[in-house]
Amino acid sequence: FGNDRSYLEFLRTRMVEGGISELLFTCDYADRKELKAGALPGTLQTVNFGAHIGPPSEDALDLLRLAHRSNSAGSQPRNQDDAQPKMVTELWSGWFDYWGQPHARVGAQRVVEVVEQLLEAGASFNLYMFHGGSNFGFTSGAHARAREHAPFTTSYDYDAPLSEDGRPTAKFKALKKLLRRPGELDRRPPPESFVPPPAPARTAFKRVVLQEWLPMLTCESALPIAVDGISPLTMEMLPIARSGAFDLAGQRYGYILYRTTIPPGTARTVSLRLPPVHDRAQIFVRPVEVPAGASTDQSHAGILVHRGGAELTQRQRQARPFQQQLRHAVAVPEGGAVLDILVENMGRVGMGPMESMQEQKGLMGNVTLGGKKLEGWQMYPFELDPEYILGNLASSDCWRSTIQPADNKSAAQSVGIASQEPEVPTGGAPAFLRGTLIVDQVADTWVGVSGLRKGVLFANGFNLGRFWYKGPQQRIYLPGAVLRQGNNDIIVLEQEAIPPIGGLGRRAEEASANGSVVAYSLNFASSAQYSS
Numbered sequence: 001f002g003n004d005r006s007y008l009e010f011l012r013t014r015m016v017e018g019g020i021s022e023l024l025f026t027c028d029y030a031d032r033k034e035l036k037a038g039a040l041p042g043t044l045q046t047v048n049f050g051a052h053i054g055p056p057s058e059d060a061l062d063l064l065r066l067a068h069r070s071n072s073a074g075s076q077p078r079n080q081d082d083a084q085p086k087m088v089t090e091l092w093s094g095w096f097d098y099w100g101q102p103h104a105r106v107g108a109q110r111v112v113e114v115v116e117q118l119l120e121a122g123a124s125f126n127l128y129m130f131h132g133g134s135n136f137g138f139t140s141g142a143h144a145r146a147r148e149h150a151p152f153t154t155s156y157d158y159d160a161p162l163s164e165d166g167r168p169t170a171k172f173k174a175l176k177k178l179l180r181r182p183g184e185l186d187r188r189p190p191p192e193s194f195v196p197p198p199a200p201a202r203t204a205f206k207r208v209v210l211q212e213w214l215p216m217l218t219c220e221s222a223l224p225i226a227v228d229g230i231s232p233l234t235m236e237m238l239p240i241a242r243s244g245a246f247d248l249a250g251q252r253y254g255y256i257l258y259r260t261t262i263p264p265g266t267a268r269t270v271s272l273r274l275p276p277v278h279d280r281a282q283i284f285v286r287p288v289e290v291p292a293g294a295s296t297d298q299s300h301a302g303i304l305v306h307r308g309g310a311e312l313t314q315r316q317r318q319a320r321p322f323q324q325q326l327r328h329a330v331a332v333p334e335g336g337a338v339l340d341i342l343v344e345n346m347g348r349v350g351m352g353p354m355e356s357m358q359e360q361k362g363l364m365g366n367v368t369l370g371g372k373k374l375e376g377w378q379m380y381p382f383e384l385d386p387e388y389i390l391g392n393l394a395s396s397d398c399w400r401s402t403i404q405p406a407d408n409k410s411a412a413q414s415v416g417i418a419s420q421e422p423e424v425p426t427g428g429a430p431a432f433l434r435g436t437l438i439v440d441q442v443a444d445t446w447v448g449v450s451g452l453r454k455g456v457l458f459a460n461g462f463n464l465g466r467f468w469y470k471g472p473q474q475r476i477y478l479p480g481a482v483l484r485q486g487n488n489d490i491i492v493l494e495q496e497a498i499p500p501i502g503g504l505g506r507r508a509e510e511a512s513a514n515g516s517v518v519a520y521s522l523n524f525a526s527s528a529q530y531s532s
Helices: 005-017 032-038 057-070 108-120 170-179 314-319 354-358 386-393 406-413
Strands: 025-029 044-050 087-092 124-128 142-145 148-151 208-215 227-229 240-242 245-247 255-262 269-274 280-287 303-306 326-331 337-344 349-351 377-382 431-439 445-448 454-459 462-468 475-478 486-494
Touching: 025 032, 025 087, 032 044, 044 057, 087 108, 108 170, 208 486, 269 280, 280 326, 386 462, 462 475
Parallel strands: 025 044, 044 087, 087 124, 142 349
Antiparallel strands: 142 148, 208 431, 227 377, 240 245, 255 337, 255 377, 269 326, 280 303, 280 337, 431 486, 445 475, 454 462, 454 486
């Protein structure tokens, strides 16, 4: 696709031969080069542009007229209209957010001005988006931009006329006022019986204490069924157990835990080399034999690596290729070690160069240690679907309390997040945290994640999406449809900030009535929030 004219002709021919008689059209960005590449003689050509991005509105209108003229295949004079419609297939009312970048905003007046120009030009248009939304689960996707993989946030509010939770905004009211001007539209008034539905109720529920935690990597009863292989497999090549049977279609999303052993006698400090990583990896090394009385969680030493995006400085983005091999010096215990590499699929590319659409997820080749290829891998596919969250994870025997006695308060407070964040943060081993939200009356709400680092949030087994301290999203939308009266199960996957056991309490709260310290909690709000 793109500038592949023969492919476009093939698609049109197959549709017509298949009996499709409706209007067919092409759709391209408002750019002369792209309009020329995407045009197909005999097929209506439409354009995309936004109030905030692309050519100035007057230039965009000129390109719209250019597309309009091309629909006549040059059979009419340049200054003569024909019966073909002028169409903006996507008029961008806002824009999406990238992790680590400011929240996108497009002024209501700017959008109104562009819409007014289109109406005066006799053009039709679709507002994209008219209603914002949420990228629940792992559906957020990504943009391939030059040398970096730029994933979108969970929120798809888009600064649209209707917000993420469906409420009219100032932009909605301004557009409504424009379209109600006399003679602006040939519209029929709504029937007298029409009553607009009430906005969904929303509330700020009481704080939820996350009373239990479970180590993600070392709890055997909560690990998915492993797939053995000589070399690492990508997510798409990894058979995954679903409903008691293996699905050879591969893992769709989530995380892969790659595990192998480093034999005894290996040099104490050695170079670990990873292939290109899609998209983000955390590396952990722990002894094969854990000393008596020690927790396996204390042995993890994490390193973060990332394929482009928000964790790289501008200089690093320019210096590193889009896909790169990564080297790290790791300390190996004397008796050998278990090597864990947790790779996160941060979103599949939906925009960008054609070659980026063919991406796979996971480790893109072999891992070497001291120049020698590591073989014999166990691969655990953490798809984190409801079957896993409500099954293996919920029933695991590894859940531990996060509530500390009062005499451990000082220790809990000593592990607070520093005010100056490192550019590439490192942390403890990933873990799940669990608490209960008590609901008297079901309503929409937002879960505050500003005190967390990076991970995923679940309510009653439903995946609400990712969070990341880099923002701009600071609260996760939790629709009332996911909740029920009474007890609701809240689970947080925190990838980075769980310290070793005995050091819980990244943000210790006030002492409770019985003198214990509440180490982890979630706050709720009645509206969205973004960092500047």
